[in-house]
Amino acid sequence: MCLAVPGRVLDIAERDGTRMATVDFGGVQKEVCLEYLPDLRVGEYAIVHVGFALQRLDEESAKQTLELFAELGMLQEEFGDPWELAAGPDEGAGE
Amino acid sequence: MKYIDEFQDPALARRLLDEIHATVTRPWALMEVCGGQTHTIIRHGIDQLLPDQVELIHGPGCPVCVTPLEVIDKALEIASRPGVIFCSFGDMLRVPGTGRDLFRVRSEGGDVRVVYSPLDALTIARQNPDREVVFFGIGFETTAPPNAMTVHQAKKLGIRNFSLLVSHVRVPPAIEAIMLSPSCRVQGFLAAGHVCSVMGVAEYPELAARHRVPIVVTGFEPLDILEGVRRTVRQLERGEHTVENAYARAVRPEGNPAALAMLADVFEVTDRAWRGIGVIPGSGWRLADRYREFDAEHRFQVTGITTQEPAECRSGEVLQGLLKPNECAAFGTVCTPRTPLGATMVSSEGACAAYYLYRRLDLQAAPAAPTTPLEASPVG
Numbered sequence: 001m002c003l004a005v006p007g008r009v010l011d012i013a014e015r016d017g018t019r020m021a022t023v024d025f026g027g028v029q030k031e032v033c034l035e036y037l038p039d040l041r042v043g044e045y046a047i048v049h050v051g052f053a054l055q056r057l058d059e060e061s062a063k064q065t066l067e068l069f070a071e072l073g074m075l076q077e078e079f080g081d082p083w084e085l086a087a088g089p090d091e092g093a094g095e
Numbered sequence: 096m097k098y099i100d101e102f103q104d105p106a107l108a109r110r111l112l113d114e115i116h117a118t119v120t121r122p123w124a125l126m127e128v129c130g131g132q133t134h135t136i137i138r139h140g141i142d143q144l145l146p147d148q149v150e151l152i153h154g155p156g157c158p159v160c161v162t163p164l165e166v167i168d169k170a171l172e173i174a175s176r177p178g179v180i181f182c183s184f185g186d187m188l189r190v191p192g193t194g195r196d197l198f199r200v201r202s203e204g205g206d207v208r209v210v211y212s213p214l215d216a217l218t219i220a221r222q223n224p225d226r227e228v229v230f231f232g233i234g235f236e237t238t239a240p241p242n243a244m245t246v247h248q249a250k251k252l253g254i255r256n257f258s259l260l261v262s263h264v265r266v267p268p269a270i271e272a273i274m275l276s277p278s279c280r281v282q283g284f285l286a287a288g289h290v291c292s293v294m295g296v297a298e299y300p301e302l303a304a305r306h307r308v309p310i311v312v313t314g315f316e317p318l319d320i321l322e323g324v325r326r327t328v329r330q331l332e333r334g335e336h337t338v339e340n341a342y343a344r345a346v347r348p349e350g351n352p353a354a355l356a357m358l359a360d361v362f363e364v365t366d367r368a369w370r371g372i373g374v375i376p377g378s379g380w381r382l383a384d385r386y387r388e389f390d391a392e393h394r395f396q397v398t399g400i401t402t403q404e405p406a407e408c409r410s411g412e413v414l415q416g417l418l419k420p421n422e423c424a425a426f427g428t429v430c431t432p433r434t435p436l437g438a439t440m441v442s443s444e445g446a447c448a449a450y451y452l453y454r455r456l457d458l459q460a461a462p463a464a465p466t467t468p469l470e471a472s473p474v475g
């Protein structure tokens with residue numbers, strides 16, 4: 001139940017004095033309360049938990065993280081197979 | 096789906112794994128705090144792909160699992176009363192109280208309803224002005240803001256037939272308790288990302304410094320877990336102990352200010368008993384006095400409860416990372432998700448349930464046989 005998942009805001013409306021949005025989760029749509037992220041806009045992604053948007057998902061840092069992952073291990077590739085290195089005695093240590 | 100698939104990419108996972116293998120020189124024990132992370136780890140076999148020197152200890156971060164038996168019994172008692180509509184998240188239904196569960200209460204005629212959001216319970220209260228509607232408000236810092244907002248709305252709109260049975264818990268005091276335990280083996284923490292989406296990271300630097308333990312805020316997809324492990328191991332190898340944020344796409348250092356303000360208005364910090372663990376000082380929230388009329392414990396005055404845990408269940412040790420679920424004699428035999436002895440076998444975040452779902456057959460067939468389920472696993 002603690003799971004929170006990213007969803008995309010489809011539309012925003014005021015209901016009973018509460019800021020609500022329709023949010024799409026890969027095809028499933030839910031009504032979500034925006035009171036904690038009042039400046040969330042249509043098209044943006046947010047982390048949603050039990051019907052509340054809790055934090056904006058930052059596309060820029062998502063991209064940066066993935067780029068960082070893609071660059072990882074470039075050095076190792078230059079010097080051989082880290083699986084072999086890791087398996088060998090006292091080798092493959094350090095960066 | 097966007098921001099899920101990308102963080103399950105097997106090729107990038109391989110890079111992260113290579114990097115971890117290249118970094119580690121000594122044995123390290125890390126704890127993933129959150130049960131959602133435990134689930135990802137077991138489902139994708141991440142613990143089996145890591146170097147042998149890196150052990151993942153499963154933490155107590157399953158809110159369903161740590162909700163004290165006494166509170167479950169209070170919930171069962173309130174839900175059994177005529178005139179009450181008792182609303183809960185679905186995974187509380189089969190959590191065993193003393194002798195029965197909410198599922199049973201419903202089959203005995205109690206009006207127990209599963210809701211997706213606490214706001215749904217408020218809607219039910221408005222539609223049933225002649226009934227008492229109670230919402231079971233459990234969870235960590237992630238779930239507390241939605242419940243706080245719901246109580247705030249009830250007060251604002253004057254919905255007097257609504258109340259909250261509160262048993263909220265907080266992560267930092269649990270980390271403190273784990274570090275203070277004499278049997279503690281944990282050397283680094285993967286902190287729960289969505290808790291920090293709300294709370295930010297301000298509570299952690301002091302903990303990391305005082306216990307000389309790295310704390311890395313970590314997300315929930317396979318790549319997030321691997322990145323959390325990579326950064327924690329890197330710190331340990333370098334002798335560092337700082338707070339890092341490995342989940343920047345969803346965690347700002349300051350958290351969510353609007354949610355923090357609402358929490359401060361609606362709740363106050365209290366000591367809280369954790370099921371199987373005991374009382375952890377300052378580890379919970381209760382409703383502040385100005386919201387007392389919405390407190391179900393106050394409204395229903397449930398007393399005379401005597402609780403009893405099944406003797407075979409060792410979930411307390413599982414929750415403290417002292418025992419792996421499959422080391423419990425009841426695991427998979429007497430205790431299954433359909434006939435759970437402990438809450439850790441019920442919840443989608445419980446370690447026993449995760450082992451039962453994803454590892455039961457492996458455990459029977461070939462213990463510790465390495466697999467590469469990252470490639471094989473379906474996209475969640």
Ligand code: SF4
Nearest residue numbers: 409410423430437447
């Ligand atoms: S397997 Fe069942 S009995 Fe054993 S610790 Fe887990 S929940 Fe308790």
